[in-house]
Amino acid sequence: MGAATPLINTGQAYGTSGYRNFVLISLTLVYTLNFIDRVLIGVVAQPIIEEFKLQDWQFGLLSGFGFALMYTVMGIPIARWAERYNRVRIIAGSVILWSLMTALCGIAGSFVALLVFRIGVGIGEAGCTPPANSIIADYFPARSRARALAIYALGVTLGGVLANAFGGPIAQMFSWREAFLALGIPGIVIGFIVLFSVKEPPRGYSDQPGTQHEERTGLRETLRELSQKTTFWMNITAATVLAFVGYGVGNFSAPFFQRTHGLNVAEVATQIAVPLGLAASVGALAAGYLTERASGRYPNAVAVIPGVSLILCVPFYWIGFSADSVNVALACLLVGNLLHYSYLGAQYTICQGVASPRSRATAIAIMLFVVNLIGYGLGPIFVGFLSDVLMSSQLESLQSGAMISAQACDGTAAELLATLGAAQTEICQTARAQGLGQSILYAVSLYGVGGVLYLITCKTLQKDLTSKMN
Numbered sequence: 001m002g003a004a005t006p007l008i009n010t011g012q013a014y015g016t017s018g019y020r021n022f023v024l025i026s027l028t029l030v031y032t033l034n035f036i037d038r039v040l041i042g043v044v045a046q047p048i049i050e051e052f053k054l055q056d057w058q059f060g061l062l063s064g065f066g067f068a069l070m071y072t073v074m075g076i077p078i079a080r081w082a083e084r085y086n087r088v089r090i091i092a093g094s095v096i097l098w099s100l101m102t103a104l105c106g107i108a109g110s111f112v113a114l115l116v117f118r119i120g121v122g123i124g125e126a127g128c129t130p131p132a133n134s135i136i137a138d139y140f141p142a143r144s145r146a147r148a149l150a151i152y153a154l155g156v157t158l159g160g161v162l163a164n165a166f167g168g169p170i171a172q173m174f175s176w177r178e179a180f181l182a183l184g185i186p187g188i189v190i191g192f193i194v195l196f197s198v199k200e201p202p203r204g205y206s207d208q209p210g211t212q213h214e215e216r217t218g219l220r221e222t223l224r225e226l227s228q229k230t231t232f233w234m235n236i237t238a239a240t241v242l243a244f245v246g247y248g249v250g251n252f253s254a255p256f257f258q259r260t261h262g263l264n265v266a267e268v269a270t271q272i273a274v275p276l277g278l279a280a281s282v283g284a285l286a287a288g289y290l291t292e293r294a295s296g297r298y299p300n301a302v303a304v305i306p307g308v309s310l311i312l313c314v315p316f317y318w319i320g321f322s323a324d325s326v327n328v329a330l331a332c333l334l335v336g337n338l339l340h341y342s343y344l345g346a347q348y349t350i351c352q353g354v355a356s357p358r359s360r361a362t363a364i365a366i367m368l369f370v371v372n373l374i375g376y377g378l379g380p381i382f383v384g385f386l387s388d389v390l391m392s393s394q395l396e397s398l399q400s401g402a403m404i405s406a407q408a409c410d411g412t413a414a415e416l417l418a419t420l421g422a423a424q425t426e427i428c429q430t431a432r433a434q435g436l437g438q439s440i441l442y443a444v445s446l447y448g449v450g451g452v453l454y455l456i457t458c459k460t461l462q463k464d465l466t467s468k469m470n
Helices: 017-043 045-051 056-084 087-105 111-125 129-139 142-173 176-197 219-227 230-261 265-294 301-322 326-340 343-353 357-398 413-420 422-444 447-457
Strands: none
Touching: 017 045, 017 056, 017 087, 017 111, 017 129, 017 142, 017 176, 017 230, 017 265, 045 056, 045 176, 045 230, 056 087, 056 111, 056 129, 056 230, 056 357, 087 111, 087 129, 087 176, 129 142, 129 343, 129 357, 142 176, 142 265, 142 343, 219 357, 230 265, 230 326, 230 343, 230 357, 230 422, 230 447, 265 301, 265 326, 265 343, 301 326, 301 343, 301 422, 301 447, 343 357, 343 447, 357 422, 413 422
16 A cells, blocks of 8 residues: 655645646545535435435435445544555545445445445545545645645535536436446546556645654544644534534435425526535635635634634525525525535634644544534434424324325325325425425524534634644
8 A cells, every 4th residue: 555655844835836736636626526426316316215215314314324324434444544554545546436336326226225335435435535635734835725625625516516417417318327327437537547646745744844743643642632622623513513414404405496396306406506516616715715815814714704604604594495486595595505615624724733744634534533424424314304204294284184194105296196196196295395495494504503613613723723824
C-alpha cells in the first residue's frame, strides 16, 4: 500500500498552482461520484418503494441505515491506514469498489439483495473523505483551506445535481435499474485515473513551521488529543443534527413532489432537484470564499456564517414544503438551500483545524462516524417512520366507513385502482402525501438547532485551533 510520507512543515502550498488545482478538482470529482452513488437511491425512491411494496420506514432503512452502518464501521480503520500509508491508493481503491457496488444495485432482484449492495457501497465510500481531507490539508496552507474545502464540499451538491440530471431521466426512459448501471460503471475508470495522476504529498507540508505533531499516533492518542477540544465535539454535534435532517428529508424529497404535486421521476429530478442542487452548490462555494475573506477581521467567521444562515433557512423550508404551487415551493426551497449548505465546508475546516497533522484523517473519520451513523443512519428512518405514523393518522381522518390499512395502500396507482377502486385509491394517495409532507416540516425545523450550535462553537474555536485561519 506504500508507506506514509514524512512530516515536513513549511507553511507553503505544495506543488505548482496548476497541479495543486488539478489535485483539488480531481478530489472534488471523486467526492462528486461519492454523492452521485449515494444520492441516486433517493432519486429513484418512489419506483423502488412501489416495486418492492415498501413502507416509508423500510425505504429509510434501505437508503439510510443500510448504507451508513458499514460506512461508519469501516471509516475509522480506513482513516488509520490513511495516517500511515499512501492516501491516493486508498482513495482510488475505494472509488473502484463503491462504483462496482452501485452498478450491482441495478441487478438486485429483491429488497434484501439491494440492501446488501448498498452496504457494499457504504464500505467503499468510507475510504474517500478522511484521506482526501488529509491530502488537501497538505497541499493548501491554513489560510487557503476554507476555500479549498468549500470547493471539495461541492461534491455533495454537485453529486446530487448530477444524480438527478442523469438518473431521473434514465429511470423515466428505462427503469431505476438502468440508472444505477449507467452512473456506477464510469466511476471504475475514474478510480484508475486518480491512481496514476495524483501525487501523494509530504505530510504536514503546508502547516506552519514548528507545528507540534507526533510521528505516530494511535486511535487512543487521537481521542485523548481531541477530548480536550470542545470545538471538535460541538462541531460534530451540529453536523450530526444537520445530517439527520438533510439525509432524512433529501431521501424523501422526490417522493414528496411525486405524491404531493403529481410530478414524475424525471420532472422532479430536472425541474426541482437540479435547480436546488445548483443553489446548494452556490451557497457552499460562496460561504467558503466569504469565510476566507472575512477571517482576517473576524476569526470566527467559519462558524458564524453557517450559524446565521441555518437559522434563516428554516422559514423558507417551511413555506416551500407547505406551498400548493410548485413554483412557490421551488422559489422558497432555492433560498433555503442557498442558506442551508453554507455549513458544508465549515464542518471540515473546523474539524481538521483543531487536529494535529498526524490526526487529521482520523479526526475526520471520527466526525463522519458519528455524523453518518446517527445522521445518515437514523435520519431517513425517522422521517420515514414519522411519515408512516402520520399517514395512518390521515387515513383515519379521511375515512368515514370501512377502514383501509396502511399496508393496503402499498403499490403503484394502477395496482391500487385494480384492488381498491378509484375512491379508496385517492384516499390512500392523499394520506400518504400528507403524512410525508408533515413529517418533512417537523424535520426541517431542526436546521435552526444546528445553526445555534455553530454560534455556540465560537466560544472555544480560537483556543482549540492548531493553525489560525487569519
